[in-house]
Amino acid sequence: MSARAGIAPVALHRTLAPEEAGRASLYALLARLIHAAPDDALLYRIAQSAPLDPPGDAALARAWEELVAASSVMDADAAGEEHDALFATLGKAAVSRYAGYYTGASAVDHPRVRIRADLAALGLAPRSDATEPEDHFGGLLEAMRVLVAGGAGRAPATIAEQRRFFEAHVDPAASRFFAALASAQASNYYRKVAALGAAFVALESQSFSMD
Amino acid sequence: MKDTQSNHRRNFLLAAGLGGAGAVAAVATGRKATQARDKQASAKEAAAEGYRVTDHVRKYYKTTEV
Numbered sequence: 001m002s003a004r005a006g007i008a009p010v011a012l013h014r015t016l017a018p019e020e021a022g023r024a025s026l027y028a029l030l031a032r033l034i035h036a037a038p039d040d041a042l043l044y045r046i047a048q049s050a051p052l053d054p055p056g057d058a059a060l061a062r063a064w065e066e067l068v069a070a071s072s073v074m075d076a077d078a079a080g081e082e083h084d085a086l087f088a089t090l091g092k093a094a095v096s097r098y099a100g101y102y103t104g105a106s107a108v109d110h111p112r113v114r115i116r117a118d119l120a121a122l123g124l125a126p127r128s129d130a131t132e133p134e135d136h137f138g139g140l141l142e143a144m145r146v147l148v149a150g151g152a153g154r155a156p157a158t159i160a161e162q163r164r165f166f167e168a169h170v171d172p173a174a175s176r177f178f179a180a181l182a183s184a185q186a187s188n189y190y191r192k193v194a195a196l197g198a199a200f201v202a203l204e205s206q207s208f209s210m211d
Numbered sequence: 212m213k214d215t216q217s218n219h220r221r222n223f224l225l226a227a228g229l230g231g232a233g234a235v236a237a238v239a240t241g242r243k244a245t246q247a248r249d250k251q252a253s254a255k256e257a258a259a260e261g262y263r264v265t266d267h268v269r270k271y272y273k274t275t276e277v
Contacts, residue, residue, distance in 0.1 A: 019221060022229035052228030061228055159220070203227055210220040 016149060016156070024149035026200050031141035033193050034097060037083035040076045047072035059199035067192040074189050085186035095177075095184045099135040102173035102180075111135050115169050119143060122161060123154055137177055140170050163208040174201040 016024065029046075032038075038046070049068050052061045086095045096102070100111050115134040119125065124143060132139055147157040147165060157165075175198060181187060182194035224230070 017221070018230035019224035022231065023224070026229070050231065053225070053231030054228070055226060056228030056231075057226075064228075203224075203229075207220050207223050207227075210217055210223055 020148055020156070023204070024145050026196075027141050027145035027148060030193070030197050030200070031138045031145060033190075034087075034141065035138035037079040038071070038074075038076065043071045043074055043076065043079065057199065057203055060196070060203055063192065063195040063199045067196050070189050070192045079189055082186060082189055086181065086184055086190055094186055095180050097137045097177070098133065099137060099140060099169060099173035099177070102176040105135075111169060115140070118165060118168065122147065122157060122165065135169070135173075137174075144170060159208070166204060166208060171201065171205055174198075 032042070046068055049064075051068070052064050087093050087097055099105075103111060105111050112134045119134070124146060134140075144162070144166060146152070146154070147162045150156040178194040178198040178201070182191050182198070184190075187194065
């Protein structure tokens with residue numbers, strides 16, 4: 001995702017509130033792990049991470065703790081093999097990463113079209129070298145990160161804007177995607193990733209309704 | 212942003228544990244560090260696998276002299 005100059009107002013040196021920074025980081029981490037397997041450096045960084053602040057949401061805290069623990073015994077080769085087994089697309093992938101797959105998208109009214117339009121309205125366009133369709137979960141979560149944290153010369157989106165994008169494009173498919181990822185036969189490390197994703201999306205869904 | 216964000220939501224997220232340094236510190240700099248490392252590694256590999264004139268190659272050159 002990159003911001004189009006001239007559409008979003010520029011806000012430099014604006015620091016995010018800690019809970020917003022936490023959201024952005026979780027979106028970034030989930031997007032990164034869905035796009036590609038973690039390398040040794042990322043596994044190490046996750047393994048070194050502290051638990052969530054107490055009291056903490058029970059499901060999120062447990063999922064985070066288990067991902068931290070799993071990251072300390074995982075190596076990049078094994079993670080790479082698992083990622084391939086889950087997502088590699090020679091023919092049909094074991095687990096689809098496309099939101100449209102879970103919402104029963106039809107060819108004539110595909111969510112990709114609406115996602116592209118909504119991203120454009122928010123001043124975001126896919127990178128010109130992007131090869132993945134817009135409803136790829138890695139891209140959707142990366143879009144949420146940019147909406148939460150801003151970046152590339154754009155300010156964070158309002159909570160209302162974040163909520164609209166989340167409820168239209170992320171939430172309808174997320175729980176089914178993470179459930180499919182958790183129950184896939186090849187899923188081991190990614191079972192923890194799926195649990196973290198499911199807990200986080202549930203939390204987001206709840207928090208947006210408090211506005 | 213502040214005007215549309217209720218304290219209720221903010222407190223909920225903080226109570227959920229999202230304000231902590233844990234998840235934040237782990238990944239905030241993730242991608243940059245990885246890229247830098249990849250670049251270094253590939254530069255090293257390129258140096259190691261680059262063209263070198265070994266004895267074997269020197270011998271081959273000799274066979275091409277007229």
